[in-house]
Amino acid sequence: MSVAVVGGGAWGTALAAVAARAGHVNLLLRDPAVAEAINAQRSNPAYLPGIALPATIRAVLDPALALRGAEVVLLVTPAQTLRAVCRTLLPALPGDAALVLCAKGIERDTGLFASAVVEAELPGRPIAVLSGPSFAADVAAGLPTAVTLAARDAALADALARRLSGPAFRIYAGTDVLGVEAGGALKNVLAIAAGASAGLGLGASAQAALVTRGFVELSRLGEALGADPRTLMGLSGLGDLVLTCSGTQSRNFAYGLALGRGDDVAALKLAEGVFSAAIAARLARERGIEAPIIEAVAGILDGSLPVADAVAALLARPLKREFETA
Numbered sequence: 001m002s003v004a005v006v007g008g009g010a011w012g013t014a015l016a017a018v019a020a021r022a023g024h025v026n027l028l029l030r031d032p033a034v035a036e037a038i039n040a041q042r043s044n045p046a047y048l049p050g051i052a053l054p055a056t057i058r059a060v061l062d063p064a065l066a067l068r069g070a071e072v073v074l075l076v077t078p079a080q081t082l083r084a085v086c087r088t089l090l091p092a093l094p095g096d097a098a099l100v101l102c103a104k105g106i107e108r109d110t111g112l113f114a115s116a117v118v119e120a121e122l123p124g125r126p127i128a129v130l131s132g133p134s135f136a137a138d139v140a141a142g143l144p145t146a147v148t149l150a151a152r153d154a155a156l157a158d159a160l161a162r163r164l165s166g167p168a169f170r171i172y173a174g175t176d177v178l179g180v181e182a183g184g185a186l187k188n189v190l191a192i193a194a195g196a197s198a199g200l201g202l203g204a205s206a207q208a209a210l211v212t213r214g215f216v217e218l219s220r221l222g223e224a225l226g227a228d229p230r231t232l233m234g235l236s237g238l239g240d241l242v243l244t245c246s247g248t249q250s251r252n253f254a255y256g257l258a259l260g261r262g263d264d265v266a267a268l269k270l271a272e273g274v275f276s277a278a279i280a281a282r283l284a285r286e287r288g289i290e291a292p293i294i295e296a297v298a299g300i301l302d303g304s305l306p307v308a309d310a311v312a313a314l315l316a317r318p319l320k321r322e323f324e325t326a
């Protein structure tokens with residue numbers, strides 16, 4: 001299957017590098033300087049510094065050229081850009097190309113996950129989602145990584161998992177599209193909380209409590225949205241939550257850390273949780289799901305809740321059972 005990747009940032013470049021081991025990959029991006037660096041120097045210093053890229057990646061600026069003959073198209077731009085990117089691609093997209101959605105987020109204006117956005121913009125296309133604990137730099141460097149790819153059509157998921165896996169990049173196939181998306185989007189919000197806790201110097205015990213109680217929120221909300229609990233316990237839920245809450249290699253954690261320390265966040269890299277927090281909190285509220293950590297992150301980000309007050313509010317919650325017994 002011939003592959004094209006849309007988005008030449010860290011993750012798009014890393015996924016193109018894996019897919020390019022099995023054949024030529026077109027990488028569609030916007031910045032001529034990045035395209036030039038990839039084609040001439042086999043590197044992407046703007047987004048993946050220090051990593052040598054295979055010669056089988058071709059960076060392309062023209063959608064028609066990039067997508068010609070593509071059987072699989074990976075969409076790897078930030079979640080909030082997905083709808084606009086679909087509209088840009090439509091005239092050039094081969095009708096039967098399978099779309100693999102790799103962004104982790106919730107569309108802030110609609111509350112839709114990526115698959116619903118793409119189904120609305122490009123109806124009738126075969127769609128899969130890919131998510132799981134995987135830092136772009138690790139994947140591009142060939143370090144062992146495992147992720148989940150889900151499509152409603154199980155045979156499509158299996159075929160895509162085979163095509164996109166690499167020697168150290170293991171893709172587990174599944175059919176729970178919503179579960180994979182919910183895990184990937186919600187863990188970003190929770191990683192901001194974990195980073196803020198570290199920035200406030202609350203210690204490793206608080207960190208563990210946040211990750212654990214955060215996972216309860218991810219599970220409750222994910223299940224209320226229709227996710228299979230086993231997916232949420234898997235790579236794209238618990239797995240990615242653990243990774244993203246583990247340190248500053250995560251941009252969401254780094255963003256929270258800066259908030260906790262009172263540092264400026266303006267120049268930080270993309271942190272998808274910033275855009276998903278308020279809508280995640282709203283989705284929880286609308287479904288009557290208790291999600292105090294997600295609510296706290298949303299409040300910190302919209303400026304209504306000082307970071308220190310968020311901690312006090314979480315600690316002041318009434319004591320309760322850890323879980324209800326039948």
Ligand SMILES: NC(=O)C1=CN([C@@H]2O[C@H](COP(=O)(O)OP(=O)(O)OC[C@H]3O[C@@H](n4cnc5c(N)ncnc54)[C@H](O)[C@@H]3O)[C@@H](O)[C@H]2O)C=CC1
Nearest residue numbers: 007008009010011012077078079081103104135136270272
């Ligand atoms: N970096 C990582 O380790 C991982 C990232 N992801 C997810 O992948 C998605 C992309 O993240 P990164 O590549 O890391 O971000 P990035 O910030 O490194 O790159 C974003 C890319 O999207 C392009 N872009 C931004 N707005 C655009 C628009 N309106 N139209 C077309 N292109 C646009 C930028 O030019 C850039 O090439 C995010 O949803 C992220 O959560 C998922 C797994 C790992």
Ligand SMILES: O=C(CO)COP(=O)(O)O
Nearest residue numbers: 132133134135250251252
């Ligand atoms: O999704 C990721 C790892 O799985 C990347 O996390 P950050 O976007 O927080 O860097």
